[in-house]
Amino acid sequence: MKKTMIGTAGLALVAMTVVATGCGAKNDANEAGANASGSAQTDNASGGNAAADVKKIIVGTGTQFPKVCFLDENGKLTGFDVELVKEVDKRLPGYEFEFQTLDFSNLLLSLETKKIDFVAHEMEQNPDRAAKYLFNKEAYAHWKTKIIVPKESKATFKNLDDLKGKKVLTTATSAEATLLETYNKSHDDAIKIVYTNGAANDTVSQLTSGRVDATLGADFTLSLIDPQGKLESVGDALEEADVQFVFRKDDPDEQKLADAVDGALKEIKDDGTLSKLSVQWLGADYTQK
Amino acid sequence: MKLDPSFIWEAFVKLLPVIPTTLLITVVSVACGFVIGTAVAFVRIYKVPVLHPIASAYVTFIRGTPMLTHLLIIYFGLPMIIDAVSAQLGLGFRSASIPMIDFAFLAFSITAGGYMSEVVRSGLLTVNRGQIEAAYSVGMTTPQAIRRIVFPQAMAASIPNLANSFIGMLHASTLAFTVSVVEIFAKAQIVASTNWKFFEAYLAAAVIFWGLTVLIERVAVILEKRMNLYNRGGVA
Numbered sequence: 001m002k003k004t005m006i007g008t009a010g011l012a013l014v015a016m017t018v019v020a021t022g023c024g025a026k027n028d029a030n031e032a033g034a035n036a037s038g039s040a041q042t043d044n045a046s047g048g049n050a051a052a053d054v055k056k057i058i059v060g061t062g063t064q065f066p067k068v069c070f071l072d073e074n075g076k077l078t079g080f081d082v083e084l085v086k087e088v089d090k091r092l093p094g095y096e097f098e099f100q101t102l103d104f105s106n107l108l109l110s111l112e113t114k115k116i117d118f119v120a121h122e123m124e125q126n127p128d129r130a131a132k133y134l135f136n137k138e139a140y141a142h143w144k145t146k147i148i149v150p151k152e153s154k155a156t157f158k159n160l161d162d163l164k165g166k167k168v169l170t171t172a173t174s175a176e177a178t179l180l181e182t183y184n185k186s187h188d189d190a191i192k193i194v195y196t197n198g199a200a201n202d203t204v205s206q207l208t209s210g211r212v213d214a215t216l217g218a219d220f221t222l223s224l225i226d227p228q229g230k231l232e233s234v235g236d237a238l239e240e241a242d243v244q245f246v247f248r249k250d251d252p253d254e255q256k257l258a259d260a261v262d263g264a265l266k267e268i269k270d271d272g273t274l275s276k277l278s279v280q281w282l283g284a285d286y287t288q289k
Numbered sequence: 290m291k292l293d294p295s296f297i298w299e300a301f302v303k304l305l306p307v308i309p310t311t312l313l314i315t316v317v318s319v320a321c322g323f324v325i326g327t328a329v330a331f332v333r334i335y336k337v338p339v340l341h342p343i344a345s346a347y348v349t350f351i352r353g354t355p356m357l358t359h360l361l362i363i364y365f366g367l368p369m370i371i372d373a374v375s376a377q378l379g380l381g382f383r384s385a386s387i388p389m390i391d392f393a394f395l396a397f398s399i400t401a402g403g404y405m406s407e408v409v410r411s412g413l414l415t416v417n418r419g420q421i422e423a424a425y426s427v428g429m430t431t432p433q434a435i436r437r438i439v440f441p442q443a444m445a446a447s448i449p450n451l452a453n454s455f456i457g458m459l460h461a462s463t464l465a466f467t468v469s470v471v472e473i474f475a476k477a478q479i480v481a482s483t484n485w486k487f488f489e490a491y492l493a494a495a496v497i498f499w500g501l502t503v504l505i506e507r508v509a510v511i512l513e514k515r516m517n518l519y520n521r522g523g524v525a
Binding site for chain 1: 291357361364365368384385389467468471478481482484485486487488
């Protein structure tokens with residue numbers, strides 16, 4: 001009986017892989033179709049002018065990141081990343097961007113299966129990620145990750161070593177989680193990592209009730225997750241990360257798009273628009289190294 | 290889209306240690322849910338005064354709201370009540386010392402109870418009323434008749450549906466990650482967070498869930514055969 005079960009499981013895996021590959025192929029076709037009909041429409045509208053070359057790009061983002069990509073009180077998608085992408089779009093006449101909002105962990109899968117063309121979600125680069133995805137060259141923000149503790153605890157953690165034996169809360173798919181895991185790998189699992197998926201929005205209550213001792217976060221996110229000011233960041237910057245857009249790897253069209261975005265981003269940086277956006281949405285200029 | 294088969298295997302191995310967590314959540318919630326469900330089913334069938342409308346309200350509320358809502362209500366509501374009561378009585382007990390998984394146990398038991406009460410009720414209804422009258426005629430009391438005659442037959446009839454509920458709760462246990470309990474699906478996200486190979490990790494999780502489901506199905510078949518032994522041929 002055991003043998004048959006393993007057999008069945010193996011068969012299932014093969015079946016799923018086939019289905020997955022099948023899906024990929026179908027999306028290709030769909031996308032090609034959509035693109036063709038898209039340009040045909042533009043053709044009609046503009047009477048076959050140069051505007052026919054405008055390429056539609058689907059930009060993947062989320063709605064759960066306050067001030068970065070979120071729905072405002074009118075239900076309109078906005079935020080630092082969203083407004084920046086709009087600014088890039090303005091400067092790229094050859095492309096027309098359209099937003100598609102998805103769950104964070106589905107963004108990258110959707111990128112791979114060509115449902116979206118690039119991701120704008122304050123994505124930090126790391127070597128593992130760079131091996132699988134294409135990042136554009138110009139970073140549009142720089143994060144300093146710090147330790148965050150409840151104010152009343154008066155804790156004075158300086159660095160990750162001080163967190164040994166402490167419970168540290170983190171979101172499962174975040175760059176902070178990677179940071180903690182990397183530390184634990186070389187330090188015998190010294191930090192007790194408590195994972196969350198963020199759905200309950202209970203970071204503040206977990207910290208203030210003493211369930212966990214600390215969490216990690218980028219310096220500007222503190223005021224976003226904790227508008228009442230019950231938390232504070234302490235210690236040195238644990239990591240400085242570059243934030244970039246994420247594209248599909250090994251795809252010439254995507255490389256072209258990434259280069260175009262880089263060009264526009266450089267302009268936006270040079271004329272001060274990027275810093276202005278950062279101050280407007282994030283409260284300070286986080287675009288300089 | 291490129292699939293990395295070796296990472297599916299790697300993720301699979303890393304997911305194995307959290308299987309007990311998933312199973313524990315499932316077994317506890319189904320076991321408690323079964324007790325709650327049976328009580329509710331009897332209350333509703335025998336129209337017990339006072340309790341009967343409460344039981345009906347419980348079932349419609351639970352089935353009428355998402356399971357995630359139950360979990361969040363328990364997770365945010367219960368500590369408030371506990372802390373208030375504790376402060377009032379000066380017990381010095383803080384809700385923060387309750388393990389997170391207990392919130393999942395409680396919330397999922399309440400959810401499972403709502404659904405399983407209907408499973409048990411349908412099982413009880415399959416037993417012909419004549420049987421209980423026959424039991425009375427040989428001098429049994431109502432509790433005796435229910436325990437010896439009605440309940441065994443009702444259970445036999447309910448097994449397929451109970452297995453269904455069990456499998457449903459197994460898959461629903463993934464919601465426990467909302468309150469920081471790391472079960473199989475959560476672990477899949479964690480495993481993939483460094484290299485973003487989510488699809489591979491999800492496939493590995495799917496294989497494990499399917500394997501567990503196959504196990505449950507087998508056990509259900511064995512149970513069904515055993516509990517239906519009384520029913521071998523003859524006049525039903």
